Amino acid sequence: MSPRILIFGTGSIGAVYTYVLCRATKPVNVFTVCRSNYDVVSKQGLTLNSTIFGQNLNVRPQVVRTVDEAVAASEGKPFDYVIVTAKAIASTPSIPDQLRPAVSESTTIALIQNGIGIEDIYRSAFPSNPILSCVVYLPATQVRPGTVEHREVELLHIGTYPSTAPSAHKDSADKLAALLHAGGASAEVHDDIQQSRWSKLLVNAAWNPICALSRSRDMQFLQSSPYALDLVKGVMLEIAAVAQASGYPSISSEVVDFQISRATARPLPGVEPSMLADAAAGRNMEVDAIVGNPLRIAEAKGVDTPLLKTVYALLSGLDGSFTRARQSRG
Amino acid sequence: MSPRILIFGTGSIGAVYTYVLCRATKPVNVFTVCRSNYDVVSKQGLTLNSTIFGQNLNVRPQVVRTVDEAVAASEGKPFDYVIVTAKAIASTPSIPDQLRPAVSESTTIALIQNGIGIEDIYRSAFPSNPILSCVVYLPATQVRPGTVEHREVELLHIGTYPSTAPSAHKDSADKLAALLHAGGASAEVHDDIQQSRWSKLLVNAAWNPICALSRSRDMQFLQSSPYALDLVKGVMLEIAAVAQASGYPSISSEVVDFQISRATARPLPGVEPSMLADAAAGRNMEVDAIVGNPLRIAEAKGVDTPLLKTVYALLSGLDGSFTRARQSRG
Numbered sequence: 001m002s003p004r005i006l007i008f009g010t011g012s013i014g015a016v017y018t019y020v021l022c023r024a025t026k027p028v029n030v031f032t033v034c035r036s037n038y039d040v041v042s043k044q045g046l047t048l049n050s051t052i053f054g055q056n057l058n059v060r061p062q063v064v065r066t067v068d069e070a071v072a073a074s075e076g077k078p079f080d081y082v083i084v085t086a087k088a089i090a091s092t093p094s095i096p097d098q099l100r101p102a103v104s105e106s107t108t109i110a111l112i113q114n115g116i117g118i119e120d121i122y123r124s125a126f127p128s129n130p131i132l133s134c135v136v137y138l139p140a141t142q143v144r145p146g147t148v149e150h151r152e153v154e155l156l157h158i159g160t161y162p163s164t165a166p167s168a169h170k171d172s173a174d175k176l177a178a179l180l181h182a183g184g185a186s187a188e189v190h191d192d193i194q195q196s197r198w199s200k201l202l203v204n205a206a207w208n209p210i211c212a213l214s215r216s217r218d219m220q221f222l223q224s225s226p227y228a229l230d231l232v233k234g235v236m237l238e239i240a241a242v243a244q245a246s247g248y249p250s251i252s253s254e255v256v257d258f259q260i261s262r263a264t265a266r267p268l269p270g271v272e273p274s275m276l277a278d279a280a281a282g283r284n285m286e287v288d289a290i291v292g293n294p295l296r297i298a299e300a301k302g303v304d305t306p307l308l309k310t311v312y313a314l315l316s317g318l319d320g321s322f323t324r325a326r327q328s329r330g
Numbered sequence: 331m332s333p334r335i336l337i338f339g340t341g342s343i344g345a346v347y348t349y350v351l352c353r354a355t356k357p358v359n360v361f362t363v364c365r366s367n368y369d370v371v372s373k374q375g376l377t378l379n380s381t382i383f384g385q386n387l388n389v390r391p392q393v394v395r396t397v398d399e400a401v402a403a404s405e406g407k408p409f410d411y412v413i414v415t416a417k418a419i420a421s422t423p424s425i426p427d428q429l430r431p432a433v434s435e436s437t438t439i440a441l442i443q444n445g446i447g448i449e450d451i452y453r454s455a456f457p458s459n460p461i462l463s464c465v466v467y468l469p470a471t472q473v474r475p476g477t478v479e480h481r482e483v484e485l486l487h488i489g490t491y492p493s494t495a496p497s498a499h500k501d502s503a504d505k506l507a508a509l510l511h512a513g514g515a516s517a518e519v520h521d522d523i524q525q526s527r528w529s530k531l532l533v534n535a536a537w538n539p540i541c542a543l544s545r546s547r548d549m550q551f552l553q554s555s556p557y558a559l560d561l562v563k564g565v566m567l568e569i570a571a572v573a574q575a576s577g578y579p580s581i582s583s584e585v586v587d588f589q590i591s592r593a594t595a596r597p598l599p600g601v602e603p604s605m606l607a608d609a610a611a612g613r614n615m616e617v618d619a620i621v622g623n624p625l626r627i628a629e630a631k632g633v634d635t636p637l638l639k640t641v642y643a644l645l646s647g648l649d650g651s652f653t654r655a656r657q658s659r660g
Contacts, residue, residue, distance in 0.1 A: 213543050214647025220654070225646035227639045309557045310640050316555035317544025324550070 003179065006070050006079045006102050007032045007061075008095065009086025013112055015046045015148040017083060017185075022059040023182030030061040031070040031079075037145035038065050050150040053184065071101045078104035081176065084122075086290035087129035088113040096125035105130060108172040112136050112156070114274075116194075116201055116297065119161040130169035132176060133161040135196040155186045159193025198243035198251045203259055204290050205308070208234040208275035209315045212285060218263050219244025219270025231307065233260055238305040242294050245301040282322045287315050333509065336409045336432050337391075338425065339416025340364045342470035343442055345376045345478040347413060348417050352389040354513030360391040361400040361409075367475035368395050371427055380480040383514060401431045408415050408434040411506065414452075418443040418619035426455035433459060438502040442466050442486070443554075444604075445619025446524075446531055446627065449491040460499035462506060463491040465526040485516045487521025528573035528581045534620050535638070536565040538605035539645045542615060548593050549600025561637065563590055568635040572624050575631040612652045617645050 002025040007014050009287050010032045018032050034041045045060035064070045070079075086095060103109065109122055110132040119133050135157040140150040158177055160169040170189075177187040190196060207218055210232060214221050222228050236256040243251035263270075278285045291312045298305040332355040337344050340362045348362050364371045375390035394400045400409075409432050416425060433439065439452055440462040455640055465487040470480040491498040500519075507517040520526060537548055540562060542549050544551050552558050566586040573581035593600075608615045621642045628635040 104654055163542035210644065210647075213644045215651035216647045220650065221647045224650040225643050228647065231643045306636060307640060310561055310637060313555050313557040313561045314540065314543045314644070317540075317546045317551045317558065320550065320554040321545035 001078035002026055002029050004029045004074060004077055005031065005083060006067070007100075008067070008082060008099060008108065010034045010037065010041065010046070012142045012150070013136060013138055014083075014085035014147045015142065015146075016048060016050075016053075016138055016140050016150055016154075017085060017180075017260060018046055018061050018113070019048045019053065019059050020180060020185040022061055022183075023163035024179045027061050029060055031073065032061045032063055033067060033070060034063050035064065037142070038063065040145040043255040044146055047147045048150060049148070049153075051152060052061045052150065052154050067098050067100075067102050074102075077088060079107050081108050081110060081179075083110045083112060085112045087284075088118045088286050089284050090288070094121060094125075096121050100125065103127075106178065108132060108227075110134055110158070110176060111161075113289065114200070114204055114286055115293060116197055117293035118289050123161060130165065130172040131161040132158055132160050132169075132173050133193045133194065133197065135200050136201075155188070156180060157188050157190055157193060157196040159196070161193070163192040163194065168278065184211075194246075195248050195250065198239070198246070198248050199255070201290065201294060202236050202239045202243070202251060204273070205239045205294060206232050207263075207271075208273045208285075208290055209287075209311045210235070211273045211276040212279035213311070213314055213318060215276070215279065217270040217272050217276065219266050219268045222264065222270075223268070225229050229260070229264070232263070234254045234307045235311060236260070238298070238303075238308050239294060241303050242298045242301065245303045246297060279318065279322075282325055284322055285315065285319050287312070287319045291315055300321075332356055333410035334359045334404060334407055335361065335411045335413065336397070336429075337362045338397065338414045338429060339502075340367065340371065340376070340411060340413065341417075342472045342480070343466060343476045344413075344415035345469055345472065345476075346378060346380070346383075346468060346470050346484075347415060347442070347510075348391050349378045349383065349387060349389050350510055350513035350515040351413075352391055354509045357389055357391050361403065362391045362393055363395070363400060364393050365398060367472070368393065370475040374476055377477045378480060379458060379478070380484075381482060382480065382484050397428050397430075397432050409437050411438050411440060411509075413440045415442045417614075418445050418448045418616050419614050420618070424451060424455075426451050430455065435459075438462060438499075438506065440464055440488070440506060441491075442517075443619065444530070444534055444616055445623060446527055447560065447623035448619050453491060460495065460502040461491040462488055462499075462503050462522045463527065464488050465523065465530050467530075480593055485518070485523055486510060486522055487518050487526040489520040489526070491523070493522040493524065524576075525578050525580065528569070528576070528578050529585070531620065531624060532566050532569045532573070532581060532585060534603070535569050535624060536562050537593075537601075538615075538620055539602045539617075539641045540565070540604045541606040542609035543641070543648060544642075544643055545606070545609065547600040547602050547606065549596050549598045552594065553598070559590070560595070562593070564637045565641060566590070566632075568628070568638050569624060571633050572628045572631065572635065575633045576627060579602060607651075609648065612655055614652055615645065615649050617642070617649045621645055 021030050042063040048057040049055050108130040112134045136151050137155045158173045173189045181189040240251050275285045295308050351360050369372045372393040378387040379385050438460040442464045467483050477607040488503045503519045570581050605615045
């Protein structure tokens with residue numbers, strides 16, 4: 001039987017995996033929760049222009065506004081997978097609370113979200129379901145509602161949360177990887193996904209807040225003052241120290257040097273991290289998932305992270321300014 | 331004979347001193363260079379609403395667009411004072427180059443500008459003229475072109491640059507103070523004005539960049555995260571260390587504690603530093619005068635200032651984003 005899948009948060013990443021999973025199973029079994037882009041996607045489906053998958057690809061999943069609508073449309077049939085591709089920011093109600101009507105005993109919850117420490121709220125809400133923690137490398141942008149541009153890279157790292165989860169949870173990870181492969185995508189299952197999370201965080205925790213605060217793409221920032229490179233590298237080294245203290249010695253200063261060499265080789269204006277796009281649009285940013293949680297882990301483990309503290313304080317202030325602006329718009 | 335005065339940069343501070351000096355001498359002798367507000371001020375003069383000087387006060391100085399226009403309107407009569415109330419940011423041509431036509435042998439140049447190390451470009455351009463370095467406490471806002479609101483505090487600290495300047499320069503400082511007193515304002519002459527500059531910088535170098543980067547007023551920032559207060563205090567302590575290394579031991583951690591206690595006693599939303607107003611409007615900020623120059627002094631003196639470096643790097647990036655946005659608007 002074809003698996004039934006609910007995708008929560010149909011931004012650029014959600015749209016690409018909706019496309020992949022519509023190919024792997026039937027579009028009638030793939031439900032996407034669309035919020036800001038509901039009107040367009042419910043009428044025209046999702047359109048993907050990809051250097052890997054192809055141009056002008058269109059799929060028509062079951063488009064809903066809420067999880068409750070998905071449950072109603074599913075007519076009592078349970079979801080095998082709930083895939084969370086929404087941003088990892090606090091909401092009311094929380095994402096786990098929103099997902100609850102769609103989660104049965106046999107549902108696997110896969111989190112394709114950035115940051116560290118983002119799994120606990122799902123683990124608490126669904127203590128016996130398989131929770132899969134995923135790290136995605138997929139440069140994609142929703143250029144207008146329902147249309148996504150994607151280029152160059154496509155890879156999903158998958159692992160259970162926690163890494164010591166029962167073998168049945170590991171089987172769920174393998175099955176999800178097989179499903180993605182069937183849809184033409186790349187996926188790798190890891191025994192301990194947290195190493196991949198720290199590896200991606202090393203880059204994200206430096207570039208995202210620095211670019212958001214300076215309103216600059218990565219190369220623009222590097223060229224803005226003689227102190228720029230040291231700041232980026234310094235934040236990465238602090239993240240590496242926290243990762244090492246957390247049991248991931250491979251997240252080392254050599255990795256930092258490699259990531260710095262990648263960035264400095266780029267042409268101007270460089271890459272726009274997601275947090276810069278959020279800041280430019282006045283949207284709340286993944287402050288705690290990407291900066292606050294590693295900072296709290298650092299404090300618990302006695303690792304000194306003065307740059308991360310500074311960046312977190314400034315970024316929290318900036319994020320608060322977006323909340324105030326939204327509230328004053330009413 | 332009444333002194334002839336040129337005021338360069340008629341924002342809120344320039345407007346208040348234009349009002350004071352029009353009272354001290356004749357408005358026909360006071361020339362104000364108005365750029366963005368020329369149309370209004372040339373027709374309606376300057377209007378001041380002040381809790382100290384009074385409400386709905388109007389003065390009509392000689393309003394010009396450029397220094398050359400002022401020189402032409404002055405009909406060959408030299409200026410006794412050129413008072414710079416423009417922001418301390420790099421321009422092409424530089425402010426000293428713009429002032430040159432108005433500066434004769436007997437002209438005193440008074441700089442009412444924020445920051446540290448802002449005097450050198452004037453000293454180099456006019457090596458024998460009296461250069462007066464001034465620190466102003468004057469909460470004033472130009473609420474619309476030509477109309478300024480002012481409240482609570484009004485004080486100008488004046489001193490020669492350098493402090494070892496000839497006694498004739500000191501006499502110029504005394505004469506300017508007397509002129510301001512005649513106009514109803516407060517002014518104090520100091521033997522070494524740099525102490526006053528460091529004292530004000532301690533506050534400015536912390537709050538200005540932090541509020542600009544976080545898009546928050548001071549109290550809003552303090553409430554945004556548990557790390558906020560430590561950041562503000564940390565930057566102030568670094569400035570105090572640089573001031574001490576520069577020979578100003580009175581700029582101490584006790585002063586930092588006093589300034590922190592002042593800020594934390596304020597009600598929400600708190601004060602909007604000038605750099606926050608500039609950032610909100612996408613205007614270039616006094617990055618080097620307020621943050622870059624103390625950082626370079628710290629490096630020359632071997633004082634470690636990691637927070638100042640971080641703030642400078644982010645602020646330089648942000649300032650560059652404003653330059654790019656202006657250029658792309660054409």
